[in-house]
Amino acid sequence: MAARPKALAKFPRRVTVYDVGPRDGLQNESRTISLEMKLEYIRGLKQAGLAQIEAGAFVRPDRVPQMADSDQVFRAISAEKSFAGPTYWALVPNRRGLERALEVGARAIGVFTAASESFNQRNIGMTIADSLAEIREVLREARKLKLQTRAYLSTVFGCPFEGEMSPKHAIDAAQRLLDLGAHQVSLGDTIGVATPKGVDLVLPKLISKNPAARIAVHFHDTRGTALANTLRSLEYGITNIDSSAGGVGGCPFAPAATGNLATEDLVYMLQGMGIETGVDLDRLCETSLRLHQSMGRPLSSRYLMAYAAKC
């Protein structure tokens, strides 16, 4: 193995990228795409080397029409050889959602709640306590069935209704999800307000009590701080990072603003630092460009813009 520059010694050698584009991304886009295009997009991510892909959600189709075809997506993934390899994650809000996911072959499950009470009430119409009670049941069932599990915690660094969040509150909520048995908790900056200082206030406590492998970060680039926050998280030994191909997925509370950190921007930075991701950046860009074209969506990933402009 090649010697690493001393300045990079504090960073992990390898990072696992969780591409949340097909679910978190598309769910927060106003345009919907055909099942065929969605499957081509997911296959493209696989071919680009992504090993963790969030592919669908088993939520109410009348509330989230973009995810209405998740059963067909998972059926195709289970049946067709061209999808074999990656772990495909299914978001489930409750036990009914889990049942639906299992029926179509999902083996990796995401549950979700928020650090902010107001956000949880408005997003899923439940108190945090009620959502944790439901999550406990879903995780119990998932454990019996030996499924992989991750729990998304929204509004860790700020809430559109409550403003700045208390770090202690977010840390306690994350710990609770881990104690309920989620294999991993993903800390979400839902409205993209975090700065590295916020990372400093939240991560050390969690890292001191849990293996870093049980923690993921999910930054939004709404204000241009996602990569800075990611870099800070890497310094704490975090190796699980959420992003979406092309930065797909706007901000659910501000239609004009961008949302998820783009996988291209993330992978470019990591590759430049000699951190392995297993992702082929050119193939990923081609997949994202096809998706953007078919959606008629303007580009938001900086790397993808440069790639498209061949600069």
Ligand code: MG
């Ligand atoms: Mg997101």
